Amino acid sequence: MQGGDVHCFHRQARLLCLATFLLLITAAPVSAADTLRVGFQSTGTFAWVLDVILRHGLAKRAGLDLQVTAFASPEAGKLALNSGSVDVAISDWLWVARERALGGKLLFYPYSSAVGAVMVKAGSPIKNISDLRGRVLAVAGGPLDKSWLIVRATALRRGIDLRRESTLQYGAPPLMFQKMEQGEADANLNFWNFCARLEASGFRRLLDVSDAERELGAAEPIAMIGYVFSEAFAAGHRGAVDHFLETAKAANDILATSDAEWDALRPLIKADDESTFTALRDRTRAGMPKRSLDSEIADAGKLFKALAEIGGPELVGPSRELDPNLYYHPSVSGE
Numbered sequence: 001m002q003g004g005d006v007h008c009f010h011r012q013a014r015l016l017c018l019a020t021f022l023l024l025i026t027a028a029p030v031s032a033a034d035t036l037r038v039g040f041q042s043t044g045t046f047a048w049v050l051d052v053i054l055r056h057g058l059a060k061r062a063g064l065d066l067q068v069t070a071f072a073s074p075e076a077g078k079l080a081l082n083s084g085s086v087d088v089a090i091s092d093w094l095w096v097a098r099e100r101a102l103g104g105k106l107l108f109y110p111y112s113s114a115v116g117a118v119m120v121k122a123g124s125p126i127k128n129i130s131d132l133r134g135r136v137l138a139v140a141g142g143p144l145d146k147s148w149l150i151v152r153a154t155a156l157r158r159g160i161d162l163r164r165e166s167t168l169q170y171g172a173p174p175l176m177f178q179k180m181e182q183g184e185a186d187a188n189l190n191f192w193n194f195c196a197r198l199e200a201s202g203f204r205r206l207l208d209v210s211d212a213e214r215e216l217g218a219a220e221p222i223a224m225i226g227y228v229f230s231e232a233f234a235a236g237h238r239g240a241v242d243h244f245l246e247t248a249k250a251a252n253d254i255l256a257t258s259d260a261e262w263d264a265l266r267p268l269i270k271a272d273d274e275s276t277f278t279a280l281r282d283r284t285r286a287g288m289p290k291r292s293l294d295s296e297i298a299d300a301g302k303l304f305k306a307l308a309e310i311g312g313p314e315l316v317g318p319s320r321e322l323d324p325n326l327y328y329h330p331s332v333s334g335e
Helices: 005-028 045-057 074-083 093-101 146-158 174-179 192-200 209-215 231-236 238-257 259-269 273-287 293-311
Strands: 034-041 065-071 088-092 106-112 117-121 136-139 169-172 185-191 204-210 225-230
Touching: 005 106, 005 209, 005 273, 034 074, 034 225, 034 238, 045 065, 045 238, 065 074, 065 204, 074 088, 074 225, 093 146, 093 293, 106 117, 106 146, 106 231, 117 192, 117 238, 136 174, 146 209, 146 293, 169 174, 174 204, 185 192, 192 273, 204 209, 225 231, 225 238, 225 273, 225 293, 238 259, 238 273, 259 273
Parallel strands: 034 065, 034 088, 136 169, 136 185
Antiparallel strands: 088 225, 106 225, 117 185, 117 204
């Protein structure tokens, strides 16, 4: 096969898998729908996935009644999970690992390997991480956000403690984005979708979180964010959880193969220009998990160990090794 033929073959195979899944969940006998309370960040990319799920009726076909709640920040989603006000939310595995080490029985399943970066103005005199000494760094999320922990560990390896040698500002991604645009911060560590918008506005990447992951020992991109739910909920609603994950994968398959679907999402994406829209679409597609769960767990374990060795309990909590039971293993095929 030539390169174009291979691409076409894989595209057709994915469409066939999607069609088979839709046929199965349509034909499956559905009694009363399982209610699933799903939390999502209003400015996050999962809002786009949910839109596809609801517009195409994928949840209904799978026998799911999704009750969705929007949050302004990742921290609000974490609070909702811990309080039990939602059943499923998007969060990062480092936070889940810390929660498990402290006794919180949460489970994680990969959603995306797309990660952000530390951004500075194109003409900024800041050329590397060490130049952030004495500077203001705006950090999207909180002090336990996965990207911040990885960047901080990488900086420690390079000889700078950003928490002590820089002035830090924490907040919701849109707020940190605005602070950077308005010149209230020298650098901004933000989620990848906000980084794409900053690039379109004339900012450049100082340190990509994906490069920091590799510097800390990861061989391939790791799904740093994923679907999170409690062990107790998964034990009592395994069928609903499995169907939800399959439904989300079906939505991803639509987004991976249909440019027209992205045009339908334009009102939600709110890209300022075509180049920003294209970057958001392409980076979303690139971040969709493609490798096996076992491979994911192996690489995550390496990264966690490196973080523990560099930063100790302050970064990752009391555990020195990643709990392999942190990851949820679906009972349906195709995990």
